[in-house]
Amino acid sequence: MLSHDTRFDRLLAVLEDLAAGDLDVRFQLSDRLDEIDAIGYGINQMAEELRDTINALSVANEELSQFAFIVSHDLKSPLRGIQNCAEMLRQEGEDNLLPEQLRYLDLLQSAARRGQLLVGELLEYSQLGIGAGDVKPIDMRALIDETIGDLDGANDVEWEIQRRWPTPVTSAMLLRQVLANLFTNAITYNRSTPPRIAVGSKNNGDESQFTFFVRDNGIGIAPQYHKKIFNLFQRLHHRSEFDGSGVGLATVRKAALALGGSVTLDSNLGEGSTFWVSIPRSYQGAHR
Ligand SMILES: Nc1ncnc2c1ncn2[C@@H]1O[C@H](COP(=O)(O)OP(=O)(O)OP(=O)(O)O)[C@@H](O)[C@H]1O
Numbered sequence: 001m002l003s004h005d006t007r008f009d010r011l012l013a014v015l016e017d018l019a020a021g022d023l024d025v026r027f028q029l030s031d032r033l034d035e036i037d038a039i040g041y042g043i044n045q046m047a048e049e050l051r052d053t054i055n056a057l058s059v060a061n062e063e064l065s066q067f068a069f070i071v072s073h074d075l076k077s078p079l080r081g082i083q084n085c086a087e088m089l090r091q092e093g094e095d096n097l098l099p100e101q102l103r104y105l106d107l108l109q110s111a112a113r114r115g116q117l118l119v120g121e122l123l124e125y126s127q128l129g130i131g132a133g134d135v136k137p138i139d140m141r142a143l144i145d146e147t148i149g150d151l152d153g154a155n156d157v158e159w160e161i162q163r164r165w166p167t168p169v170t171s172a173m174l175l176r177q178v179l180a181n182l183f184t185n186a187i188t189y190n191r192s193t194p195p196r197i198a199v200g201s202k203n204n205g206d207e208s209q210f211t212f213f214v215r216d217n218g219i220g221i222a223p224q225y226h227k228k229i230f231n232l233f234q235r236l237h238h239r240s241e242f243d244g245s246g247v248g249l250a251t252v253r254k255a256a257l258a259l260g261g262s263v264t265l266d267s268n269l270g271e272g273s274t275f276w277v278s279i280p281r282s283y284q285g286a287h288r
């Protein structure tokens with residue numbers, strides 16, 4: 001029969017494994033049915049429920065993702081139809097239509113165009129992270145430079161980019177999505193001249209993690225919106241002020257999650273923003 005101390009150590013080991021994410025581990029109950037067994041039984045129940053909930057969640061997530069894919073995919077063609085018909089109406093009736101009618105036609109066409117844009121972005125979003133297939137050691141400096149090279153308005157920015165970087169082993173495609181969206185926002189939501197963007201990494205003592213930041217001197221974000229902005233189609237500004245669809249940060253969050261990590265921010269209105277992304281230094285293969 002195992003001693004009280006050994007059983008207690010085993011209980012702690014089970015808890016440690018659970019905390020590390022192994023939800024299949026269970027405490028071996030004895031026939032003493034004492035307080036250690038009572039705690040072990042509670043922990044086993046909890047682990048069981050947690051595993052069931054996570055399974056249910058991932059099924060729901062998968063369904064939602066498929067739903068978004070089907071909806072966005074199937075909406076494409078009716079929207080294209082509306083666009084085409086409006087264009088034909090314009091060509092055939094250009095001389096006969098009243099100014100008011102032409103204005104309605106303009107509105108119809110721009111709404112259809114915007115619908116197509118949103119549907120296209122939703123489609124891209126729903127497909128993101130399905131197989132982060134291109135896992136390899138990343139030259140961060142090169143990836144950052146390439147991403148900046150593809151951006152509009154990057155030349156007017158004063159970039160401050162860390163020289164030496166760790167080499168995470170992860171998906172370049174997903175990391176590029178994260179960087180591109182954070183950089184675009186840092187340029188867009190910025191009225192300073194010149195816009196200044198700093199990109200660097202931080203060693204927070206955990207060797208298994210790779211943490212980096214994108215800091216801007218832009219308009220800033222009030223703390224009460226720090227959660228909301230990561231939701232799909234959530235924006236804090238009207239399109240007349242800053243153009244956009246509200247997909248960028250949802251994409252950042254989804255990509256960071258797909259890499260096994262997370263994204264947070266420090267910001268106040270009028271004080272610039274710093275977005276922090278933390279991912280495993282070495283891609284672990286599964287979504288959390
Ligand atoms: N660096 C930033 N500084 C200030 N506000 C920001 C910043 N990044 C995002 N925001 C705010 O968060 C909102 C959501 O950003 P997000 O990138 O998701 O969408 P978007 O920029 O509006 O559109 P999209 O990126 O899809 O073109 C933005 O509309 C803006 O109000």
Ligand SMILES: [Mg+2]
Binds near residue numbers: 181185244246247249
């Ligand atoms: Mg954006």
